[in-house]
Amino acid sequence: MLKDIIKKEILETITSAKFVFTFLLCAILILLSVFTGISNYRSDQKEYSAALALNKKNLESQTSYATLAQLGTKINKAPQVLGAIASGVDEAVGRVATVNIAYDPNLVDSKYESNPIFSVFGALDLTFIVKIVLSLFAILFTYDAIVGEKERGTLKLTLSNRVPRDRLILGKFIGGFVSLLIPLIIPLVLGMLILLVSPNISMSGEDWIRLLLMFLMFFLYLSVFFSLGLFVSARTNRSSTSFLILLFLWVIFVTVIPKLSVTAAAQLNRIPSVHEITAKKDAFLQQVQGSAQKQVSDWVNQNRPKPGEDPKAFQGKIKKFLEDFQQESTKKIDDNNAALERDYQLRKRSQEGLAVNLSRISPASALMFSTMSLARTGIDEHERFLASIRAYKPIFTQWANARMMRNLDFTGTGQNVKVVLDDMPLHKFEAEALSKSFVRTLPDFGLMIVLILVFFVGAYISFLKADVR
Amino acid sequence: MIETIELTKRYEDGLLAVDHLSFSVQPGEIFCMFGANGAGKTTTINLLLNFLPPSEGMALIEGIDVTKEPLRSKDFVSFVSENVTLYGNFTAFQNLDYFSKLAGKRKLTKIDYAKALTSVGLQEEAFDVRTKNYSKGMRQKLGLAIAVLKDAPNILLDEPTSGLDPKSGQEFLKLLLKMRDEGKSIFMSTHDIFRAKLIADRVGFMRKGQMVMLKTRKELEGEDLTELYIQYMDERES
Numbered sequence: 178m179l180k181d182i183i184k185k186e187i188l189e190t191i192t193s194a195k196f197v198f199t200f201l202l203c204a205i206l207i208l209l210s211v212f213t214g215i216s217n218y219r220s221d222q223k224e225y226s227a228a229l230a231l232n233k234k235n236l237e238s239q240t241s242y243a244t245l246a247q248l249g250t251k252i253n254k255a256p257q258v259l260g261a262i263a264s265g266v267d268e269a270v271g272r273v274a275t276v277n278i279a280y281d282p283n284l285v286d287s288k289y290e291s292n293p294i295f296s297v298f299g300a301l302d303l304t305f306i307v308k309i310v311l312s313l314f315a316i317l318f319t320y321d322a323i324v325g326e327k328e329r330g331t332l333k334l335t336l337s338n339r340v341p342r343d344r345l346i347l348g349k350f351i352g353g354f355v356s357l358l359i360p361l362i363i364p365l366v367l368g369m370l371i372l373l374v375s376p377n378i379s380m381s382g383e384d385w386i387r388l389l390l391m392f393l394m395f396f397l398y399l400s401v402f403f404s405l406g407l408f409v410s411a412r413t414n415r416s417s418t419s420f421l422i423l424l425f426l427w428v429i430f431v432t433v434i435p436k437l438s439v440t441a442a443a444q445l446n447r448i449p450s451v452h453e454i455t456a457k458k459d460a461f462l463q464q465v466q467g468s469a470q471k472q473v474s475d476w477v478n479q480n481r482p483k484p485g486e487d488p489k490a491f492q493g494k495i496k497k498f499l500e501d502f503q504q505e506s507t508k509k510i511d512d513n514n515a516a517l518e519r520d521y522q523l524r525k526r527s528q529e530g531l532a533v534n535l536s537r538i539s540p541a542s543a544l545m546f547s548t549m550s551l552a553r554t555g556i557d558e559h560e561r562f563l564a565s566i567r568a569y570k571p572i573f574t575q576w577a578n579a580r581m582m583r584n585l586d587f588t589g590t591g592q593n594v595k596v597v598l599d600d601m602p603l604h605k606f607e608a609e610a611l612s613k614s615f616v617r618t619l620p621d622f623g624l625m626i627v628l629i630l631v632f633f634v635g636a637y638i639s640f641l642k643a644d645v646r
Numbered sequence: 647m648i649e650t651i652e653l654t655k656r657y658e659d660g661l662l663a664v665d666h667l668s669f670s671v672q673p674g675e676i677f678c679m680f681g682a683n684g685a686g687k688t689t690t691i692n693l694l695l696n697f698l699p700p701s702e703g704m705a706l707i708e709g710i711d712v713t714k715e716p717l718r719s720k721d722f723v724s725f726v727s728e729n730v731t732l733y734g735n736f737t738a739f740q741n742l743d744y745f746s747k748l749a750g751k752r753k754l755t756k757i758d759y760a761k762a763l764t765s766v767g768l769q770e771e772a773f774d775v776r777t778k779n780y781s782k783g784m785r786q787k788l789g790l791a792i793a794v795l796k797d798a799p800n801i802l803l804d805e806p807t808s809g810l811d812p813k814s815g816q817e818f819l820k821l822l823l824k825m826r827d828e829g830k831s832i833f834m835s836t837h838d839i840f841r842a843k844l845i846a847d848r849v850g851f852m853r854k855g856q857m858v859m860l861k862t863r864k865e866l867e868g869e870d871l872t873e874l875y876i877q878y879m880d881e882r883e884s
Contacts, residue, residue, distance in 0.1 A: 181748065185744045330730070330731045331731060331733060333727060334745065334789075334792070335745075335748060336697065337720060337802075338720055338745070338748040340720075644697070
């Protein structure tokens with residue numbers, strides 16, 4: 178009997194106009210988003226390769242270690258292939274950081290920065306389509322699942338037979354959900370095939386696992402709205418009321434809660450602004466630079482070569498002093514900046530954590546967080562990347578200072594020194610391992626399952642007790 | 647057999663919809679229940695189908711207490727509602743197939759469906775048409791075909807002839823008589839005194855949840871059913 182109910186639900190849905198409309202729209206949007214994602218990834222890859230080559234050329238063209246240390250090296254963030262599915266925060270945050278001996282590095286030049294219009298509407302990626310469009314379809318498929326049958330009278334006719342209500346609602350859930358998945362699965366499979374055959378797109382085994390986990394999250398997310406639809410449909414007496422309630426809940430879940438939670442977290446857990454931190458860093462830098470001039474001139478006065486002494490010995494001594502002094506001063510600045518940054522990042526993370534936890538009540542937030550983590554385009558991955566750049570900064574500074582001081586020119590000839598980059602330490606960043614990303618997404622998977630169970634049990638109990646007249 | 651014993655339904659707001667109602671419909675009998683809107687006819691059917699729990703008393707189908715064994719009791723009863731609205735995207739065949747399977751008739755073929763549809767007077771051209779394009783009469787016939795295929799010994803009809811054109815109404819009554827002759831117990835709530843008069847073996851009048859009059863076909867001979875109906879309606883008004 179369950180099979181008959183499931184079959185009827187599927188057949189009834191796929192022969193309806195709403196199914197045809199949903200299928201066409203889903204196919205167009207999903208394929209469009211995959212095409213756009215792939216095309217964006219390719220252009221990002223090109224941009225990334227060009228930026229790496231340009232940086233290398235710039236470094237090689239430096240005429241002295243001093244200019245190299247001042248100008249620094251540029252670190253570019255490599256585009257993520259799964260960003261084609263979930264662009265995450267990648268388009269909003271910077272993609273390149275300059276690491277030099279002077280300033281604390283920060284990621285700048287985001288896509289939104291170069292073209293602000295994108296920030297108005299956001300990216301049309303697959304996650305967006307599932308989050309907004311398909312969740313609305315899930316509501317459209319279920320708002321009258323029970324109340325509609327009650328209104329039409331088919332529920333009475335069905336239950337005038339030996340049909341247990343629990344089996345009926347289970348059949349409705351399975352059949353209806355399968356019907357909803359058809360417009361999703363077919364274009365998704367096509368999208369995956371496009372990913373497979375696209376030139377310049379290479380996905381590792383791990384990437385495919387990540388992609389499948391993202392799809393699993395999509396299914397769970399849609400199940401949440403599907404079971405919510407059944408729940409509301411089982412508790413209302415008119416399909417128009419059911420639709421309005423569901424639409425209201427959808428707006429709350431998808432738009433209000435995520436935005437409100439960020440605002441609430443900012444109010445509940447205030448942190449200093451980036452400008453305040455920068456001002457503190459600048460103040461300390463000025464203080465160090467001010468005292469440095471005095472210390473250098475004091476040292477020179479004390480160690481100035483006496484008449485008859487070999488000036489070359491003095492040059493050797495002053496080189497050694499300046500290298501040590503420079504390393505010490507830079508270390509002081511770096512340590513101070515690191516401490517300020519550490520404190521700021523801790524407070525920022527605490528605020529972010531609060532916002533994330535508050536917003537997690539909404540399945541839409543859970544969907545976003547999990548897919549971003551799996552695609553490695555989330556806030557955490559961004560912060561890990563930024564932290565790796567900040568960790569690289571003292572390494573680069575130490576190398577640059579050493580090279581700069583060892584090659585100080587006291588001859589006054591202004592002769593250029595050949596800059597050798599062979600031993601320049603390189604920035605290293607290892608993308609988050611799958612196991613870690615998966616652990617990070619576990620609360621989101623758990624939340625989805627809990628919501629599905631709560632809404633489905635709600636629908637189940639409501640339907641068992643429902644007045645079917 | 648369809649039977650109610652002191653069947654009572656009082657809603658939470660205190661409204662007494664059915665008040666200690668006792669009657670039975672024997673095999674091979676058509677029982678027509680009259681009453682104004684809100685008299686309790688449909689509530690009685692809902693109680694017999696266990697769509698509502700009774701406040702007191704019992705509703706029995708083939709001697710089975712529908713509250714104690716709701717699923718088993720449904721094997722012995724068919725239901726045709728006032729407005730048979732089926733799955734509009736399905737054809738008559740598809741609707742029959744689904745509801746027959748729910749009724750446990752899994753071995754029926756398209757030939758059986760065609761026979762049932764023909765027996766209720768539905769034209770062959772309509773068999774494969776989506777039922778959302780059906781007229782009310784066609785839907786009622788299909789509803790009855792579902793009951794025919796279920797072949798339960800008891801049939802509950804809730805104002806089944808309302809809105810039917812004369813020809814469809816006539817065909818509908820013929821089919822009910824045929825089913826009665828096959829030994830089925832038929833309980834029909836209706837306002838349609840003209841058609842009921844033609845087929846009813848017994849009639850009952852309900853008012854404020856109570857059966858205020860019960861007459862057999864024989865007792866009705868020589869009486870004007872229309873006047874009786876109006877008389878009871880007037881009493882209700884007064």
